[in-house]
Amino acid sequence: MTAPVPLLSVENLTITYASDAGPVQALRAAHLTARAGEVIGIVGESGCGKSTLASALINLLAANARVTSGAVRLRGQDILTLPEDAKRAIRGRHIAMVFQDPMTSFNPVLPLGAQLTDFQHHLPQTRAEKRTRARAMLARVGIPDPDLVLTRFIHELSGGMRQRAAIAAALLMTPDVLVADEPTTALDVTMEAQIIHLLRALRADHQGTILIVTHHLGVIGELCDRVYVMYAGQVVEEATVDDLYHAPRHPYTRALIACDPAHLETHTPVLPTIPGHLPDLTAPPPGCSFANRCPLVTSRCHTAPPPWVRLSDTQAALCHEVAP
Amino acid sequence: MTALYDVKNLSVDLTLPQGLVGMLLPGSKPKLNLLKAISLTLNQSETFGLVGESGSGKTTLARAMLGLLPISGGQLAFEGQPLTSSRSFTPLRRRAAMMFQDATASLSPRMTVGALLAEPFHIHRQPLPDPNAMAASLLARVGLPAAIAGRFPHELSGGQARRVGVARALALNPALVIADEPTAGLDVSVQGEVLNLMTALKADLGLSLMIITHNLAMVRHVSDRIAILYLGRLMETGPTRAVFARPAHPYTQSLIASEPQPDPRKRRTGPAISGEIPSVLNRPAGCAFHSRCPRAAALCRHTTPELRDLGQGRAAACHFAELT
Ligand SMILES: Nc1ncnc2c1ncn2[C@@H]1O[C@H](COP(=O)(O)OP(=O)(O)O)[C@@H](O)[C@H]1O
Ligand code: SF4
Numbered sequence: 001m002t003a004p005v006p007l008l009s010v011e012n013l014t015i016t017y018a019s020d021a022g023p024v025q026a027l028r029a030a031h032l033t034a035r036a037g038e039v040i041g042i043v044g045e046s047g048c049g050k051s052t053l054a055s056a057l058i059n060l061l062a063a064n065a066r067v068t069s070g071a072v073r074l075r076g077q078d079i080l081t082l083p084e085d086a087k088r089a090i091r092g093r094h095i096a097m098v099f100q101d102p103m104t105s106f107n108p109v110l111p112l113g114a115q116l117t118d119f120q121h122h123l124p125q126t127r128a129e130k131r132t133r134a135r136a137m138l139a140r141v142g143i144p145d146p147d148l149v150l151t152r153f154i155h156e157l158s159g160g161m162r163q164r165a166a167i168a169a170a171l172l173m174t175p176d177v178l179v180a181d182e183p184t185t186a187l188d189v190t191m192e193a194q195i196i197h198l199l200r201a202l203r204a205d206h207q208g209t210i211l212i213v214t215h216h217l218g219v220i221g222e223l224c225d226r227v228y229v230m231y232a233g234q235v236v237e238e239a240t241v242d243d244l245y246h247a248p249r250h251p252y253t254r255a256l257i258a259c260d261p262a263h264l265e266t267h268t269p270v271l272p273t274i275p276g277h278l279p280d281l282t283a284p285p286p287g288c289s290f291a292n293r294c295p296l297v298t299s300r301c302h303t304a305p306p307p308w309v310r311l312s313d314t315q316a317a318l319c320h321e322v323a324p
Numbered sequence: 325m326t327a328l329y330d331v332k333n334l335s336v337d338l339t340l341p342q343g344l345v346g347m348l349l350p351g352s353k354p355k356l357n358l359l360k361a362i363s364l365t366l367n368q369s370e371t372f373g374l375v376g377e378s379g380s381g382k383t384t385l386a387r388a389m390l391g392l393l394p395i396s397g398g399q400l401a402f403e404g405q406p407l408t409s410s411r412s413f414t415p416l417r418r419r420a421a422m423m424f425q426d427a428t429a430s431l432s433p434r435m436t437v438g439a440l441l442a443e444p445f446h447i448h449r450q451p452l453p454d455p456n457a458m459a460a461s462l463l464a465r466v467g468l469p470a471a472i473a474g475r476f477p478h479e480l481s482g483g484q485a486r487r488v489g490v491a492r493a494l495a496l497n498p499a500l501v502i503a504d505e506p507t508a509g510l511d512v513s514v515q516g517e518v519l520n521l522m523t524a525l526k527a528d529l530g531l532s533l534m535i536i537t538h539n540l541a542m543v544r545h546v547s548d549r550i551a552i553l554y555l556g557r558l559m560e561t562g563p564t565r566a567v568f569a570r571p572a573h574p575y576t577q578s579l580i581a582s583e584p585q586p587d588p589r590k591r592r593t594g595p596a597i598s599g600e601i602p603s604v605l606n607r608p609a610g611c612a613f614h615s616r617c618p619r620a621a622a623l624c625r626h627t628t629p630e631l632r633d634l635g636q637g638r639a640a641a642c643h644f645a646e647l648t
């Protein structure tokens with residue numbers, strides 16, 4: 001039996017940024033698979049390459065970025081090699097993005113109603129029908145007075161309402177893939193809880209896949225089905241959300257969970273940390289990127305790149321010291 | 325335990341220019357109330373957590389306590405001395421240091437770390453016979469090499485910049501350090517380092533720490549006592565462990581229940597709290613929290629609850645505090 005083609009897959013994706021200090025290897029052979037209906041988490045600390053991966057998915061890489069190898073496949077087709085106009089057609093319609101700063105999604109000098117109507121330019125409906133759809137989508141994402149909001153500018157809304165409006169804008173096109181990069185990071189905790197609840201509710205009527213990119217394990221735990229953990233530009237572990245929290249295998253995943261104060265049930269005045277720091281991504285080490293911080297490190301970790309070890313159907317880790 | 329800082333019934337109003345008020349609040353007095361009826365005590369050698377969502381008045385309270393803002397009611401006393409005139413704040417300003425939010429931005433970009441560490445001595449006209457030796461000793465205290473003194477803030481990592489912020493706060497041997505969001509924007513693996521450093525210094529130097537934050541998961545572990553603010557009102561205060569074990573105020577309960585859970589087996593079923601924080605321009609009558617409170621009764625809509633003593637150092641401003 002051959003496996004069906006996944007909705008989205010990232011294969012061996014390597015991206016560098018030009019910099020004064022030489023090329024920054026922001027992604028190194030990153031990979032993931034997402035099927036329709038799944039909510040996938042991508043987690044890691046700042047600088048691990050999460051946003052680079054997210055920008056590659058929507059084909060909005062920085063000007064100094066270069067894809068040196070790999071593919072991003074939507075239903076099997078590599079979208080990185082398409083002509084510019086075909087890329088633009090995919091963006092928004094098939095793969096849409098919600099950013100940490102919802103202002104990114106909107107033009108500050110146009111009322112929201114006009115923008116939400118324009119976003120649907122490829123649809124056959126009349127402007128009035130598109131406005132009605134926009135209104136319905138604002139209501140769907142929990143905006144209490146959608147008629148009023150259609151006449152407003154983005155800066156006139158509160159932080160929570162802005163993020164709801166950005167989610168509505170992304171969903172208007174009924175995309176196959178919704179990518180949300182740190183969607184709750186700028187919000188207060190009560191607003192964060194509401195947006196998490198909203199995203200969870202939306203998966204019921206969203207046919208595609210949702211990718212949640214975050215540094216926050218709480219957001220992963222609340223929302224995701226499966227998770228990819230990133231460190232220094234590489235995917236270091238893949239697991240179901242339950243295994244990730246209850247049976248993590250990669251030493252970095254374990255250390256990351258241990259550091260999360262929300263993970264500590266008893267009062268812990270001295271917090272756990274991960275001593276050391278990220279390697280320099282202009283010259284990543286020849287062996288394991290985590291070797292200088294890893295409690296399980298052995299000599300081969302410093303010299304040989306660790307293998308991607310398959311531990312079960314749903315779990316795998318990039319490490320010399322894990323065994324099935 | 326003796327009180328280091330005593331705040332009684334503090335209120336702070338913002339005086340608005342006439343024209344603006346006329347526009348925003350027709351027919352009202354040109355004042356906007358930011359804090360009211362705030363009473364709390366910082367003890368010697370303790371870590372006090374000041375918690376609240378954005379706009380709750382945390383930074384305003386800290387600035388008022390340092391005499392950086394005029395107060396419009398109540399009494400402040402530091403080491404038993406009432407702070408009544410602006411001159412009475414002079415000794416306090418030398419004995420209390422503030423670490424501002426966003427360490428790198430708050431460090432002047434054109435000054436070296438060495439110059440930044442000498443600055444408090446100049447500002448407070450304190451003798452500084454050997455600036456280099458002083459910089460080296462302050463840096464050593466926060467675990468940084470003396471060579472850092474020659475660097476500029478943008479050359480530091482996030483964790484190093486926070487450490488420099490701590491070193492600068494320690495320059496004049498303070499009795500109190502007020503840290504505004506000391507770990508905002510830091511990764512969890514580095515957050516612990518900065519907090520552990522502050523906790524260790526607190527013990528070694530016998531100082532008191534006030535940590536201002538919206539990060540409940542963190543403050544729960546590092547503080548001895550906490551106060552929770554909402555829209556410029558004190559909702560609850562008490563020993564941290566007791567408050568988290570059994571929060572008395574519905575707002576505290578909602579905040580704790582809003583924190584996303586990294587353990588997918590403990591997923592929240594729905595958002596603990598609906599609606600948004602009202603604007604300070606549109607403060608609800610009665611209890612400030614009533615518009616979002618799951619327990620609100622008719623009484624709450626018109627009668628402001630006093631802070632009620634619940635025994636064992638706890639107090640909450642809710643009409644039903646004794647019933648939880
Ligand atoms: N436009 C850019 N130019 C140079 N380096 C960049 C650029 N964008 C990101 N980087 C670098 O690439 C690495 C990965 O960054 P990023 O994808 O933003 O990570 P994350 O989103 O996980 O924080 C980091 O070392 C970052 O400094
Ligand atoms: S490969 Fe070695 S250094 Fe890297 S995570 Fe595994 S044990 Fe640690």
Ligand SMILES: [Mg+2]
Binds near residue numbers: 050051
């Ligand atoms: Mg990012």
